[in-house]
Amino acid sequence: MKICISAFGKDPDSEVDPQFGRCNYFVIIDPDIGSVTSIKNPGSEASGGAGIRAAEAIAGSGVDTLLTGSVGLNSFSILSEAGIEIHSGIRGTVSFALREYQSGKLSLLESPNASTHIGMRKS
Amino acid sequence: MNIAIASGKGGTGKTTVAVNLALALEDVQLFDCDVEEPNCNLFLGFELEPVEEVTCLVPEINPDKCTLCEKCADFCKYNALAALPNKIMFFPSLCHGCGGCSLVCPAGAIEEKLRSIGRIEKASSQTSLKFLRGILNIGEAMATPVIRSLQRHLDESRPVIFDSPPGTACPVLAVMGCADYCVLVTESTPFGFHDFLLALEATRALNVPVGVVLNRDGLGDSRVEEFCRAEGIPILLRIPNDRMIARLYSEGIPFVKEMPDWKEKFEDMFETIKALVCKSTGVQ
Numbered sequence: 558m559k560i561c562i563s564a565f566g567k568d569p570d571s572e573v574d575p576q577f578g579r580c581n582y583f584v585i586i587d588p589d590i591g592s593v594t595s596i597k598n599p600g601s602e603a604s605g606g607a608g609i610r611a612a613e614a615i616a617g618s619g620v621d622t623l624l625t626g627s628v629g630l631n632s633f634s635i636l637s638e639a640g641i642e643i644h645s646g647i648r649g650t651v652s653f654a655l656r657e658y659q660s661g662k663l664s665l666l667e668s669p670n671a672s673t674h675i676g677m678r679k680s
Numbered sequence: 681m682n683i684a685i686a687s688g689k690g691g692t693g694k695t696t697v698a699v700n701l702a703l704a705l706e707d708v709q710l711f712d713c714d715v716e717e718p719n720c721n722l723f724l725g726f727e728l729e730p731v732e733e734v735t736c737l738v739p740e741i742n743p744d745k746c747t748l749c750e751k752c753a754d755f756c757k758y759n760a761l762a763a764l765p766n767k768i769m770f771f772p773s774l775c776h777g778c779g780g781c782s783l784v785c786p787a788g789a790i791e792e793k794l795r796s797i798g799r800i801e802k803a804s805s806q807t808s809l810k811f812l813r814g815i816l817n818i819g820e821a822m823a824t825p826v827i828r829s830l831q832r833h834l835d836e837s838r839p840v841i842f843d844s845p846p847g848t849a850c851p852v853l854a855v856m857g858c859a860d861y862c863v864l865v866t867e868s869t870p871f872g873f874h875d876f877l878l879a880l881e882a883t884r885a886l887n888v889p890v891g892v893v894l895n896r897d898g899l900g901d902s903r904v905e906e907f908c909r910a911e912g913i914p915i916l917l918r919i920p921n922d923r924m925i926a927r928l929y930s931e932g933i934p935f936v937k938e939m940p941d942w943k944e945k946f947e948d949m950f951e952t953i954k955a956l957v958c959k960s961t962g963v964q
Contacts, residue, residue, distance in 0.1 A: 606759025606774045613753065613762040631771055635762050638769060 560658065561585045561620040562651045567595040569652040575626020575645075577671075578608030584651045585620060588659070608632030615641065624654050624663060627671035645670060681839045681957055684859035684888070688875025690846035693865045693895035693919065696929060698843035699723045700936045702809055704946035709840040711833075712813035713855045715798060715826040720843055723934045726803035726811055734814070734829045735794040736777040736822065741768050745789035752781035752790060773821050798826040800833065810835065823851040831858055839950075848882045856886050860957050863916060865893045868900040876904060880913075889960045891953065896921040914956065916949045 563580040564571040574580035584595045599614050600607035612632040615623060616639035623636060623643045636643055644663035647654040657663055685698040695712075699720050702710035712720040721728065739752070739761070746768060753763035760774035761781060772795060782790040797820045803811040814830040816823050823845065831854075834840055844855040856862055862883045866876040876892075883890045892908055897918040908915055919925065928935045936942045 600759075603759055604757075606771065609759045609762050609771060609774070613764065616762075616764050631774075635764065635769055638767070639764055 558589060558622065559585055559587050559618075559620045560622045560624060560655060561615055561618070562647065562654050563598075563623075563625040564595075564651050569593060569650065569655070571651050573624075573626075573647040573649065573651055573654050575647055577623075577625040577628045578611045578632055580611075580625075583611075583615060583618075585618060586651075586655060588655070606631070609635065612636050612639075615639075622658075624658050628666060628669055629671045630669045633666075633669040681861070681954065682834075682842065682859045683839065683953060684842045684844050684855050684862045685865060686844040686852060686856060686862055686879055686883075687846055687865045688848060688877070688879035689866070689872050692846075692867055692872060693893070694846070695719045695723070695843055696895070696919075696934075697863065697865050697893050697917075698841050699934045700942065701946045701950065702811075702841050703934050704936050704943045705839070705950055707838055709810040709812070709835060709838055710843070711830055711840055712811075712843045713827050713830060713851075714843055714845040715814035715816040715823045715830070715851070716845060718813040718815060718843075720811070720813065721803075722932050724803070724807075724809070724811060725932070726807050728801040728813075729804055731800040731802050731812070731833065732829065733796050734798040734800065734826045736775065736797050736825055737779055737792040738772055738775045738777060738795045739770060739781045739790045740793045741770065742789045742791065743767065745787050747787045747789070749786065751784045751786065755780050755784045773819065776822065777825070797822060798829075800826075800830055802833075810838070824854045827851055827854045848878050852879075853882060853886065856883055856888055859888050860961070861953050862888045862890045863893055863953070864890055865895055866904055867896045868894060868902060868904040870900075870903075872900070873903050873907070889956060891916040891956065893949075894918045914952070916952055917945060 562584045563574050563577050564582050564584050565574050567582050578600045582595050586593050598611050600611035603610050608629045609631050612635035624647050643666040645666045646663045685694045687694050712718040750763035753761040758774045760771050762769045798816040814826040816826050842855050845851045864879050866872045891914045897920045899921045925935045
């Protein structure tokens with residue numbers, strides 16, 4: 558099972574970034590086989606529709622579960638269409654977020670929890 | 681002659697100046713181009729009737745023909761199309777209607793369909809002032825096509841006053857770019873001055889001559905005035921920070937109607953603008 562975590566960096570020690578559409582990287586971990594890969598978020602520098610580009614990339618990489626913070630309406634509809642389960646409430650490092658997910662501490666997101674352009678407010 | 685009433689900051693008095701100026705003059709047109717929040721008619725109270733619907737061409741993807749090659753989604757710079765492994769998803773509110781997706785589609789799977797994004801309305805013909813306004817549908821993002829549609833209803837034989845949206849983004853440039861003269865309404869406060877400079881920069885980029893109306897004059901400081909003097913920008917009119925004007929405004933009454941001496945001041949301002957436009961275009 559492939560689990561994707563939105564983050565500032567590329568590896569399991571990176572800080573997570575709770576802003577899905579505008580994060581720098583997606584770290585993709587498959588705990589069953591112990592693989593760690595990452596993809597640059599194509600939405601991070603989009604002038605608009607960042608969440609759409611980000612969700613498209615995730616959907617195309619065969620991810621089963623996404624761990625993040627906030628997801629807007631457009632990205633949510635793509636992720637739902639692609640059958641990707643979303644869990645929100647990540648904090649700390651990527652590997653910490655993964656452990657929290659595995660111990661059932663991250664809640665399942667059943668509807669969008671961010672308004673559009675929320676990621677633009679990043680300082 | 682097209683006169684745009686603009687400002688950087690919102691709430692400086694664009695609509696107040698546009699409406700009062702239009703009512704002070706004979707035989708002019710007033711176009712409310714602030715299509716996201718067209719407020720002129722709050723002060724005019726005209727009966728409005730629909731003129732036309734504003735539409736945008738958007739793609740419709742035929743899933744039977746689509747080969748999922750992703751070329752359309754790669755092409756779309758506004759990210760209105762997302763290529764999923766089993767389908768293409770479309771997000772209408774991000775589409776600018778350029779039609780590029782249908783051109784790059786090698787399978788001929790994209791057909792363009794009209795989508796309504798707003799409408800144009802006009803005052804019924806009994807009114808003395810020719811008034812039109814554009815309205816952008818709630819939830820839509822693209823004001824510019826609505827403004828462009830509105831501007832197509834211009835009667836070139838008569839002066840027009842455009843009430844512009846605030847700011848310096850695309851919708852404002854669509855209004856300023858169509859103007860022979862731009863009136864920047866501002867107040868002399870730090871925030872007002874800051875955004876005035878942004879708006880001024882926009883008029884200079886578009887090469888539109890500009891003059892200033894100082895609203896709530898007496899409030900704040902003298903920074904706008906000092907700047908205008910140094911730059912040679914005419915101050916066309918000062919509207920004082922006056923209780924009577926504020927009260928009429930709060931009641932939705934254009935103050936030229938109740939304070940007749942202001943009619944003359946607006947007429948004078950119009951004559952000044954006319955002279956300045958003639959000077960800048962070299963017409964005597």
